[in-house]
Amino acid sequence: MHIIVPIKQVPQSSDVKMDPVTGTMIRSARSSVLNPLDLYALEAALHLKDEHGAQVTVVTMGPPSAVQILKEALSMGADRAVHLTDRLFGGGDTYATSYVLSRAIEKIGSFDLVITGERATDGDTAQVGPGIASWLDLALATYVSAIEEVADGHLIAERLIEEGYQRVRVSLPALLTVVKEIAIPRLPTLRGKKRAMGKEIETWDAEAIAADRTKIGLKGSPTRVVQIETPKVARSALIYHADGDEATVQACDHLLDFLQERNLLAEVHHG
Amino acid sequence: MAEVWTIAEASGGTLKEVSFELLARGRSLADELGVPLASVVLTDEIEEAELQRLASYGADIIYAERDPRLAPFTVASHAAFLTALVTRHAPQIILAAATTSGRTLLPYLAVKLGCGLTADCTALAIEEGTGNLLQIRPAIGGNIMATIKSPDHRPQMATIRPRSTPLPSPDHARRATIIPIAVTDDFHDPVQVLSLRPFGDQSSSIENAAIVVSGGKGLKKRDNFTLIEDLAAALGGAVGASRDAVDRGWASYPHQVGLSGKTISPELYVAVGISGAIQHLAGIKTAKTIVAINRDSEANILALADIAIIGDLFAIIPVLLRRLEERRTIE
Numbered sequence: 183m184h185i186i187v188p189i190k191q192v193p194q195s196s197d198v199k200m201d202p203v204t205g206t207m208i209r210s211a212r213s214s215v216l217n218p219l220d221l222y223a224l225e226a227a228l229h230l231k232d233e234h235g236a237q238v239t240v241v242t243m244g245p246p247s248a249v250q251i252l253k254e255a256l257s258m259g260a261d262r263a264v265h266l267t268d269r270l271f272g273g274g275d276t277y278a279t280s281y282v283l284s285r286a287i288e289k290i291g292s293f294d295l296v297i298t299g300e301r302a303t304d305g306d307t308a309q310v311g312p313g314i315a316s317w318l319d320l321a322l323a324t325y326v327s328a329i330e331e332v333a334d335g336h337l338i339a340e341r342l343i344e345e346g347y348q349r350v351r352v353s354l355p356a357l358l359t360v361v362k363e364i365a366i367p368r369l370p371t372l373r374g375k376k377r378a379m380g381k382e383i384e385t386w387d388a389e390a391i392a393a394d395r396t397k398i399g400l401k402g403s404p405t406r407v408v409q410i411e412t413p414k415v416a417r418s419a420l421i422y423h424a425d426g427d428e429a430t431v432q433a434c435d436h437l438l439d440f441l442q443e444r445n446l447l448a449e450v451h452h453g
Numbered sequence: 454m455a456e457v458w459t460i461a462e463a464s465g466g467t468l469k470e471v472s473f474e475l476l477a478r479g480r481s482l483a484d485e486l487g488v489p490l491a492s493v494v495l496t497d498e499i500e501e502a503e504l505q506r507l508a509s510y511g512a513d514i515i516y517a518e519r520d521p522r523l524a525p526f527t528v529a530s531h532a533a534f535l536t537a538l539v540t541r542h543a544p545q546i547i548l549a550a551a552t553t554s555g556r557t558l559l560p561y562l563a564v565k566l567g568c569g570l571t572a573d574c575t576a577l578a579i580e581e582g583t584g585n586l587l588q589i590r591p592a593i594g595g596n597i598m599a600t601i602k603s604p605d606h607r608p609q610m611a612t613i614r615p616r617s618t619p620l621p622s623p624d625h626a627r628r629a630t631i632i633p634i635a636v637t638d639d640f641h642d643p644v645q646v647l648s649l650r651p652f653g654d655q656s657s658s659i660e661n662a663a664i665v666v667s668g669g670k671g672l673k674k675r676d677n678f679t680l681i682e683d684l685a686a687a688l689g690g691a692v693g694a695s696r697d698a699v700d701r702g703w704a705s706y707p708h709q710v711g712l713s714g715k716t717i718s719p720e721l722y723v724a725v726g727i728s729g730a731i732q733h734l735a736g737i738k739t740a741k742t743i744v745a746i747n748r749d750s751e752a753n754i755l756a757l758a759d760i761a762i763i764g765d766l767f768a769i770i771p772v773l774l775r776r777l778e779e780r781r782t783i784e
């Protein structure tokens with residue numbers, strides 16, 4: 183089995199704090215990391231590799247610094263890494279990005295599964311996974327929380343949707359986008375890191391993947407960002423201190439009055 | 454006069470509320486552009502009277518297809534019908550819900566149609582002069598708001614967060630023309646739905662709940678989490694949790710709110726014993742009213758809260774439950 187995992191480099195979110203006064207984002211160290219939600223996709227692939235024996239290829243489109251996340255993926259256990267980098271790719275939206283990734287996946291060659299994270303934590307669109315499936319006409323299952331069975335030509339998976347867990351039978355080749363529940367990501371090991379150092383990372387540009395120039399980068403993107411605003415999200419909270427019994431009762435009453443005023447205390451009927 | 458479309462969602466013969474929210478958005482866009490508003494319904498079975506509810510919320514035209522292959526939702530089938538329909542009628546705008554189905558279907562469709570798509574919009578407007586759709590959405594965990602347009606591609610497509618649109622009162626006298634889609638194509642969907650294991654209790658459905666009460670590490674142990682369940686029940690809300698609470702097994706993953714869980718926009722969000730890490734806040738930026746109960750007067754959650762009680766949650770929640778009960782018996 184051959185599994186391809188597209189991954190993305192994103193700004194680190196765990197260093198980000200909210201300024202309590204302005205409500206804007208304070209980024210202490212603007213470092214980049216592997217999209218944390220892609221770790222679940224990678225782990226799902228590595229888990230299948232452990233269970234069934236599989237070849238795992240990771241691919242990313244990004245600036246030269248993105249080799250970092252490919253190395254991380256190799257040290258976790260991926261077998262092959264492809265870096266798509268070209269100035270022509272810059273400024274692509276999800277349409278252009280999913281096109282470039284689909285071209286690369288086609289070039290990487292025969293595969294059974296593509297697994298992606300649910301979304302990237304910077305763009306937050308969740309559109310690239312389904313987009314790749316559409317370019318390549320793959321079976322698509324999103325929000326996958328478990329892979330129950332992989333057999334010849336199909337797999338059985340569970341999807342987390344609004345109503346509950348939905349079991350689906352998916353013909354291969356397929357693309358799955360996965361949620362956190364699917365697996366607990368492993369940490370890179372020292373041995374893995376050593377092994378990764380010995381591995382070559384393949385670098386491909388637009389020409390290498392025979393990309394149609396009208397579909398890549400900013401020029402190939404149907405959407406345009408026309409304005410970016412940093413909204414002030416801070417709300418000045420009314421604060422009540424619950425020190426002691428009496429203050430606690432008063433604080434609770436203030437809260438209930440507040441909720442009532444906003445019509446948030448609808449009558450609840452007990453069954 | 455290219456139409457504005459909304460993609461309705463239905464299950465078990467009933468339209469979902471989000472279908473009407475989309476029409477409320479679509480109606481104002483269609484009025485501004487002076488074009489008809491249509492709603493597309495792809496499902497297995499649905500009565501005519503139920504379909505006409507779309508008219509009462511603003512639809513002028515209803516494109517309906519009843520086909521056993523269309524329910525439960527699978528992306529290839531829905532995309533096949535929609536691609537044919539879009540090619541036939543060339544709408545200028547398509548709005549869908551940012552639900553698990555909408556967020557699967559629209560990006561798939563956008564590539565098939567070669568047009569732009571903006572995810573998870575919270576506001577829409579028509580640009581003066583050009584008539585382009587301006588799509589406003591939060592990104593980077595809700596820390597920025599981006600305005601996006603697709604000037605050269607039609608249709609312009611967007612998904613809209615459920616619960617981000619107030620519903621107008623329906624006009625039951627309105628009627629729409631129902632047009633069958635009739636796609637004869639014989640196609641095979643590579644995904645087959647086998648079964649659904651519904652959540653044991655409705656309190657798991659946090660994305661549809663008007664009120665969500667969440668507990669975090671401050672609850673200290675699983676047994677104490679019943680305080681959250683009790684408060685949620687008393688307020689008529691669903692139960693949410695921080696990642697720390699989920700990782701400790703106090704609540705299951707479908708309850709998790711935040712960056713690696715769910716993004717929700719309830720009317721009321723109550724955060725109990727939750728510090729308000731940036732990844733948690735990413736999930737609640739668009740909640741209308743936020744209440745914090747925390748013993749730390751410096752907790753990050755206060756930056757987003759409208760009202761907070763500072764103190765020991767184990768002392769506060771029982772009193773809150775009692776005072777709420779008393780208030781209701783007096784009424």
Ligand SMILES: Cc1cc2nc3c(=O)[nH]c(=O)nc-3n(C[C@H](O)[C@H](O)[C@H](O)COP(=O)(O)OP(=O)(O)OC[C@H]3O[C@@H](n4cnc5c(N)ncnc54)[C@H](O)[C@@H]3O)c2cc1C
Pocket residue numbers: 195196218668669670671672694695696697698709710711712713714715725726727728729730731732733746747748749752764765766767
């Ligand atoms: C990539 C990534 C993704 C993440 N995704 C998510 C996500 O989706 N959702 C999420 O929630 N987190 C997420 N996190 C984790 C996040 O960074 C925090 O670790 C987590 O939200 C903290 O949970 P908490 O608020 O319950 O716990 P803590 O931060 O430990 O806060 C506990 C709070 O309880 C209060 N408290 C304690 N005892 C009492 C008491 N007796 N009475 C009143 N108050 C009390 C404390 O003052 C404190 O504010 C993510 C992190 C990363 C790196």
